[in-house]
Amino acid sequence: MIIVAAIAIAVLLFGIGIYNSLISKKNQVANAFSAIDVMLKKRFDLLPNLVETVKQYMQYEGDTLTKITELRGKALGNNVSESDKLALDSQIGTAVKGLMVSVENYPDLKANQNFLNLQSTWTESEEQIAAARRNYNATVTTYNNAVMMFPGNMFAGMLGYQTVPVLETAAAERENVSAKELFNS
Amino acid sequence: MAQNFNLNPAIESVIAELEIQRKKIASTQIKGWGLIVLGAACFIIGCILSAIIVAILGFAIFIPGAILLYRIGDDTKIYKNRFKQEVVGAALKSVDQSLTFEPHNGISELEFVNSQLFSTTPDRYHTEDLISGKHEKTSFCFAEVHAEYKTETRTKSGRQVHWHDILKGIIFIADFNKNFNGTTVVRPKDFGSSLGAWFSKNVYAFGDKDVVELENDYFNKNFVTHSTDQVEARYILTPAMMEKISALNDKSAYCVSLSFINSSVYIAFPLDSNYFEPPVFKTLLKPNLLDEDMNVLNFMFGIIKELDLNTRIWTKQ
Numbered sequence: 454m455i456i457v458a459a460i461a462i463a464v465l466l467f468g469i470g471i472y473n474s475l476i477s478k479k480n481q482v483a484n485a486f487s488a489i490d491v492m493l494k495k496r497f498d499l500l501p502n503l504v505e506t507v508k509q510y511m512q513y514e515g516d517t518l519t520k521i522t523e524l525r526g527k528a529l530g531n532n533v534s535e536s537d538k539l540a541l542d543s544q545i546g547t548a549v550k551g552l553m554v555s556v557e558n559y560p561d562l563k564a565n566q567n568f569l570n571l572q573s574t575w576t577e578s579e580e581q582i583a584a585a586r587r588n589y590n591a592t593v594t595t596y597n598n599a600v601m602m603f604p605g606n607m608f609a610g611m612l613g614y615q616t617v618p619v620l621e622t623a624a625a626e627r628e629n630v631s632a633k634e635l636f637n638s
Numbered sequence: 639m640a641q642n643f644n645l646n647p648a649i650e651s652v653i654a655e656l657e658i659q660r661k662k663i664a665s666t667q668i669k670g671w672g673l674i675v676l677g678a679a680c681f682i683i684g685c686i687l688s689a690i691i692v693a694i695l696g697f698a699i700f701i702p703g704a705i706l707l708y709r710i711g712d713d714t715k716i717y718k719n720r721f722k723q724e725v726v727g728a729a730l731k732s733v734d735q736s737l738t739f740e741p742h743n744g745i746s747e748l749e750f751v752n753s754q755l756f757s758t759t760p761d762r763y764h765t766e767d768l769i770s771g772k773h774e775k776t777s778f779c780f781a782e783v784h785a786e787y788k789t790e791t792r793t794k795s796g797r798q799v800h801w802h803d804i805l806k807g808i809i810f811i812a813d814f815n816k817n818f819n820g821t822t823v824v825r826p827k828d829f830g831s832s833l834g835a836w837f838s839k840n841v842y843a844f845g846d847k848d849v850v851e852l853e854n855d856y857f858n859k860n861f862v863t864h865s866t867d868q869v870e871a872r873y874i875l876t877p878a879m880m881e882k883i884s885a886l887n888d889k890s891a892y893c894v895s896l897s898f899i900n901s902s903v904y905i906a907f908p909l910d911s912n913y914f915e916p917p918v919f920k921t922l923l924k925p926n927l928l929d930e931d932m933n934v935l936n937f938m939f940g941i942i943k944e945l946d947l948n949t950r951i952w953t954k955q
Contacts, residue, residue: 488869577816584872591851592868629737 673703680815820867826893
């Protein structure tokens, strides 16, 4: 009798553990995305300063600067979905990358301390976003495994939990881009 | 990098002087130990055979042996100190002018504990041979550390204390090239940590909550990573950094431990030998005298390049 009760308690505790684990993993996915959001916001906040600084030196890059400002405006607008925000960030990233390459043609700008600080902060934000995306994907993978594998799939079915897609990496981002190379280009 | 430091005139003259001292110390130690062993043997035989004269003779031989060893003790300390200061110190300068050598200093026990490289707090701690310097933008230091913990077992005759190594080797500390606020620890994978990581991943109620699941399989095979901040851990441990750490680990005799804390990187290298010590029973005049010490130094110096710590493209300068 005692053995049966002990087994029943053990099974119950294990079930509670699995159930709590699923709930926790689901919350972690939402939390991991909000970490990306915070990093994106931080990066978008850098843009006005960057545009203002380079505008004084880069006479021939007006179109790029306008494009960056527009993209930022869209990204910070209301009713922008998570996937749209990431797509806009990718476009901003590409535009700024092009801008950084063009800096080579403006020696005065290259020597500007404010610009150099912004450039470092931008590079830092790139790596922080990359880290946040990797964290999101790791969290989603753990969550998806829990939802799809036994015994978690039983609880997931009852709770109506479904798998979540991981963030795709753009082909350009998949190449192991070195920020150092970017600076030296 | 083998380099014949005896050819350096500054070191050559010191080595010649130290070689005379070494010979004196070696011969005195041989005499002293010889007398002690002989005296002890006579004393024991005298006691066994009840031959009092032999036992007294043994005691009479033992005493001068002990006195000889006691008196040469100070000379040995001076010899070791001069070797470290004047030979090793000068050899370090020939590698990099910024390097300084403090034989009697090391990594403090508090810093060792705070580094969180090991989860066990030492009961006995010894550190020596602190080498510090700056390579371009990166300040660094390293020292030999012997940290131990004790366990006690009850025996018929009372308690017996056993000492176990936490680390016998070198702790390397360098200024890290990125800003971070939390703590990230990378430890060798063992059964306990693997089990903790599995529970953390699969069962919420148990296991380590702070385990970081990274994407590099080879890295995960050797290490378990814990962090107070999952995103920050990945900011530090980029795919490139994980490969660099794995490469560094492959070059080391035993699995290394790393921690990223207080804007610095701490690395523990378990080692078998005690470095930067002068030989007593081997000549100082051999050309490869400092080879092993310099290999260790160059290895430590190379970590900065290996981990690319001088790249300061982020906000930290």
